[in-house]
Amino acid sequence: MKKVNNNIPPKWVLHFFRWFCHPDYAEDIEGDLYEKFDRNCQEYGQKAAKWKFIWAVLTLFKPSLIRTFEITLLQNTTIMFRHNLKLSWRLLFKNKGFSLINIGGLAMGMAMAMFIVLWIKDELSFDGFHTDKERIYKVMRHVTSGDNIRTSDIVAWKIADVLRTEIPEIEKVARTNFRNPMVINNGEHAFKEMGFYAEAEFFDIFSWNLVAGNAKTMLSDPTSITISVALADRYFGETSDYSTLIGQTIQHNMEDVGELKVTGVFADIPTQSSIQFDFILPIDIFYKRESRGLDSWDNSNVQIYVQTKKGIDNQAINRKIVDIHNEHIDHFRSDLFIQPLTDLYLNSNFKDGKLSGGRIGYVRIFAIIALMIVLIACINFMNLSTARSIQRAKEIGVRKAIGAEKNRLVGQFMGESFLLILIAFILAILLIPLVLPSFNALTDKNLSLVNIDTATLLIFASIGGLTALIAGTYPAFYLSSFNAVKILKGTFQQSANSARFRKSLVVFQFAMSTLLIIGTITVYQQMQYIRNKNLGYERANVLYMPLEGNMFQQYTALHQELLNEPSIEAVSSANTVCMEIMANTHSVKWRGKPAGSQQSMDVLPIDFDFTEVMNMEIVQGRSYDRAYARDSFNYVINERAMEIMGFDNAVGEELSFWGNTGQIIGVVKDFNSASLYADINPIIMLVRPDWNENVFLRTQPGQTAAAIVAMERVQAKLNPDFPFEYHFLDETYEKLYKSEQTISQLALLFTVFALFIAGMGLLGLSIFSVQRRLKEISVRKVLGAEMGNLVYLLSKDFIVLILIAFVVATPIAFWVMQDWLSNFSFSTNLGLGVFFFAAGITLLITLLTIGFYAVKLMVINPIQALQSE
């Protein structure tokens, strides 16, 4: 008598066996395996029996027993193909709602991914149009000051000479200097143009397109100017032959330079160049004008670009040039190195002397986000497809009974998926040109599909292909695995395993959505923080104008006239805008300065009343006062400077630098002189009206419009040759964070989309769940279950899922955002508020799902569902 054994052999091994074994042999061998297994269970126990089973199956994996793998060549392939196509097409229209959601979601997802691809491609292609671009570098230096290292691209004049004569690995050298905007006047209009001083090799190293003129000679005459097509059009009017402009003169506003003759015209610089300019002046002009100390090794005032010989390693060059500057100075260190042109745009942030990334970080983030979006859309597709599977069950059962092989069914369902995905892909492609203008506006770029290259097209195609593969395979295999017998008998029940798999997919979707939500909120909060942070000076109601031309000489008159306006409260001037202090010095001496220490301090030349205009807070002593004649030689410093100098009370202390000794008359509260990415530097302020280039004024609150009118009037009166120009200080401040703004808005867009998709995923799952438990629900209803109970019963699964997703995503999000915020020296706190908000949103979605459940459950007619029993 054989004892009935309830143990079963390991399922996967069995499946493996059934897969490889020749069908003719399979039956009896399987029987043998079972019999042996039962016997072993009794004799050796279940565990040992299982191992023996596995071993037995492995020994059966022999060539003579393995099935022949044949690709069944269908004779009526084309007929089947057309039949399937027709069926898929009809199916599409039969379930219009479902198809719409599916295709729509996919199309949006793919379109977003494609936009990101375009954006990334644009970013990566900056400065890429120069020939031999991998041989072009910019000379930079690490300046050691005190205990921190500052990296700068402004270097000393003579370095170029050393590079030319002593470094044979360097082929070409070109000095440039950024030239403040020059005003040109053609008699009718005045234009403000941006450009550089440069040496002739500038056109040799880079591939700027010359439309007219000779690159080798056009910069040799110090009275010449080379202009862009755009500038030429503005000044001379449009023309078809730019070579006619050679020799013509341009009127400009530089007092000590004579007439400038056009010696060359170049094509407009492409937007994908990080170096932008509309004119080039010979650097000799700069040399003559700014002769104060240009040759001195203590001053740095030009940028130097170089081109190396072929095959030279830039590290070797770095080793050679590192001390070129250091050899000639003695109270600070200035280590030179060359940075590749291709890194200038994306990879040019330095912290403490080391490369710390830059825009490339955003490129990577967006690539990951693109991937995430495609994944979310795919998962959504998978869930929605399988959610409707019960309705296909009868069809599958019949097909299998007639004799369709599993692979054939897989093919059929993949075909259906492909059709949907193809339509979505086409839609996505069509969507792109429609939405491109808005995307360009959002990201401040000029992306166009006109010169799209094959690489991009390939990437687009692979986005589609990847989606098709990921999203189409699982539903196809799942649907074709249905047991035909069970279906036709009516006892078909979807397995719990598949439900579990799909649930984990939804968890994944929600985890990603949560990540995106938290990310977006954090970025948004940081932007708010930036916007609202008290910088230590007033931003609102402050305007500034460039102090140029006649206004410069007539500053006193200007000051008086503006002050007379009731809408203007205070007027002063300064060298630069607070957040762009460019002057600094190492040579400050104060009482008690440690010998040999190099400390860099920023210098801000201002005028009397500046601290009043900016509403800066004086914490010690006083600010400048015209009553004190000596104040023109005195200094006001900020708290940080005081801290570095080591004084508790700085008022009265003597400071000397740049050949002048004076007293500290006051200490101003620290203000952010750069973006919030950077720490506060020590700052010394001094009164030097003739160094100042901008007029600052504060208006009465709400009177800005009147103030602008007044400014324009004064400008027209005193300085009519120049175009009226003014800026709002808070706008200038916000421009610093343009990229972060863009990121913030893009992040919002992606998050909304991801949530939408995840919500639909949840919808699909709940439809599926209701279907699966239709009989159970009906029975419960008949027995009198309350709506509330039913809803709770079915939805508690999902609440758990969403909770899991939340718990998984939160630490990751926290870690990533902390990392991003740590880039800022001043940042908002990653408080619990963010997480609660994210939790709130996920909860909202959950509640919506439950609401949907309730509606669906109410509608179920238990009689209908139980009828088929």
Added chain:
Amino acid sequence: MKRTHLGEFEEVVLLTVAVLHENAYAIAIIDEMEERLNRAVSIGSLQTVLRRLEKKGYLTSEFGEVTKVRGGKRKKYFTVTNFGRNALEAKKNERMGFWGDITGMAFD
């Protein structure tokens, strides 16, 4: 009649099938062989040999009845064909030939 080589294992399997008479299915064959020869026989090696012998024509097979045990899978019963029997006998006569010519003093 062409002589086809019969390996040692194949020969033993054929003999076992003959011994088991009408009860020669894989599990029974393995049990019998393990008992007589005192060595382990894996299902894999046996099945390979069985199919090979069947292909060569030494064995025939037929399915038994469906039973509740073995997960409803039928047993395959093997029987030795005449061809197989002849091969076995030829092998046996060969061996006997050798033994007959060995004198007692051949083994030290």
